[in-house]
Amino acid sequence: MNRFIAVIGRALLAFGVLICSAHADPLDAKLDQFLQLTNQQPAQASALIQSLEAQLTADTPALTRARLWSYLGGDYRDRQDFAKAQHYVDLSLELAEQVQSEDIRAEALTDQLSLYRAQDQPGKARALVSQLQETLASANLERIRYYAANTLGNFLQAEDQYEQALQAYYQAFHAVENSKDPRTAVRKIYLQGAIAGLNTVLAQYQKADELLQAAITQAEEQAALNFLLPDLYLQLGVNFASQPKNAEAEQANQQGLKWARKLNNPYSVATLLNNLGDLRLKQGQYAEAVPLFVEAKQLAEQQKYTAMTLTAEFNLGYIKVLQGNYAEGLTQMAAMVAKARELQMADTELLSYVGELADAYGTAKAYADEARLLREYNALSQNIFKTDRDQEISALQEAFSAKEKAKQIESLQQQNQLKSAEIAQTQLQQRVMFLFGLVVLLATTLLYLLYRKVRNANQQLRHANDQLAYNSLHDPLTGLLNRRSLHEFMQKRTEQGERRQLPTATTDGFILLDIDYFKHINDHHGHAAGDVVLIEVGRRLKQLTRQGDMVLRWGGEEFLIVLRNLNQTALTNFTNRALQVIGSEPVIYQNVSIQVTASAGFLTLPFAGVDEHQLNWEKALKLADMALYMGKVHGRNRGYGLVALHRPYEELRAQLETDLSMPIEQGHLEITLVLGPPQA
Structure with a gap:
């Protein structure tokens, strides 16, 4: 059983939108208040942001208006009302065009990237990355540069583009490195956690441990940062469990649980209880694991934390199977898989449940059912694989089209430059015949340089075409045909x-x-x-x-x-x-x-x-x-x-x-x- 929940944390993830601005408008102070509520009182935060739209006036500055729309869109996105979330992204993009603001555009594109991820559309998200990176390079506001770079890093890490993800995280760090904002310490700790998570994925466990221990020390020393501790300890537990160092993982999760209870953070409590139960389960300590899963389930039900409720119930069913109670355990696990389908859980999440149910059937020697679930597991895996490949091809085509348009613009600029040079040449001929030879030489040189540029552009175009053709027919991981x-x-x-x-x-x-x-x-x-x-x-x-x-x-x-x-x-x-x-x-x-x-x-x-x-x-x-x-x-x-x-x-x-x-x-x-x- 390996449903060990590797969560950087509800609170930590929320810092992806922890952004502030100068109080050019009274509304900004209320937006800051919204951010303070986001992590510890999400229901109150949602109510506040929904009430603020009515306070927009014709005099509200464009940056404040876009900031409010960004938070409103994020609130609707969290509630999975994707149509309304898209509405606010569109409003911000229109505003960016009207006022020609790269800051507003960068913030809106970052919201769009997050929305594509929430809708499980990685192909569209990939196609947006280069545009966001280009816009981010022109953004000036600290809060937006941090938000965009941090979100990019999180997405690139999920895409296994670890080097680019690390660059994005460091870009976010440099955006706030010398900031006097009160939330700078929080942002830096978040980035330490994000980079530590990246190191865990790359099996650089010692480096991840050092970063997390430093972040935990900072968070413990300042009372205002204590709310980060449950998720930092949770991540530390994941790092130890990945090695695996079960004793150290146990200690880290216990520390996280202590802080989560102290801070009254029910979501972290439920997740940490589940992870502790999973540690017991892996070590065959079924009797000790059961009460942990039961408590996690009860707490998740109280908080309407559906995913955790399902996970804990599934784990309890698996323990019954491992203890020999095959009929009841398999029925319970199968019911949770059916529930996951009812909830229209994404294929990537459903895959884990189906695979573990197949394992349970194998344990019970129900080989026909095991084969049936393995076939479904394989079909899901193939569907995910095919969808990702198709979206990658689509993203490549979109990226290629963008490059082609850029080259067309560059070509037009070169043509304009050439026409300007020809006009200048004519004027010089009329004024000073003595310089005719020099002008001819200059024009020849310019034409030669232009020829070289066109030739290089054509070579790059051919290379891009070749690369696109290759990628459309080959698997990016193994290099085999697809x-x-x-x-x-x-x-x-x-x-x-x-x-x-x-x-x-x-x-x-x-x-x-x-x-x-x-x-x-x-x-x-x-x-x-x-x-x-x-x-x-x-x-x-x-x-x-x-x-x-x-x-x-x-x-x-x-x-x-x-x-x-x-x-x-x-x-x-x-x-x-x-x-x-x-x-x-x-x-x-x-x-x-x-x-x-x-x-x-x-x-x-x-x-x-x-x-x-x-x-x-x-x-x-x-x-x-x-x-x-x-x-x-x-x-x-x-x-x-x-x-x-x-x-x-x-x-x-x-x-x-x-x-x-x-x-x-x-x-x-x-x-x-x-x-x-x-x-x-």
């Missing part, structure tokens, strides 16, 4: 086959592979280790294939190999080699050996002599997917190949589209089994 590349290949393959109008004399092979227990690798070694495993498995598979074959990252932890012109025997032998090369040698990550195996499903195309108009490549891949999950159900580290049909395809079509077990049992579908290398 789904889109297969679609293009199969389309060309079909077109070529139709032009030939001849039956193919050879077959191609499809092997679908899924890394076994990949979730456990992420949970026990961290996502960075999971990335290393994916890269290394991709590298090993790539080394096995010939030129002309394809190795694709099909989604999440799934790989697809397309082998050209080979028969069933060669395909079976190749699958055996693939399982051996994956499972024979562990993957090394930070001096830790991670044993990796995979399950596979494979078949030829055309399959069993069936015409591809009846059983095309997409249907063939679904058959391979079902064969793969037979391997999951029957022990993993193995592959099942579909060899032949002993009845007409049309007669078996309905069975093959839903379940392979019946045609196999009836002898209508012939299969072959390939075992991976023995494991300790």
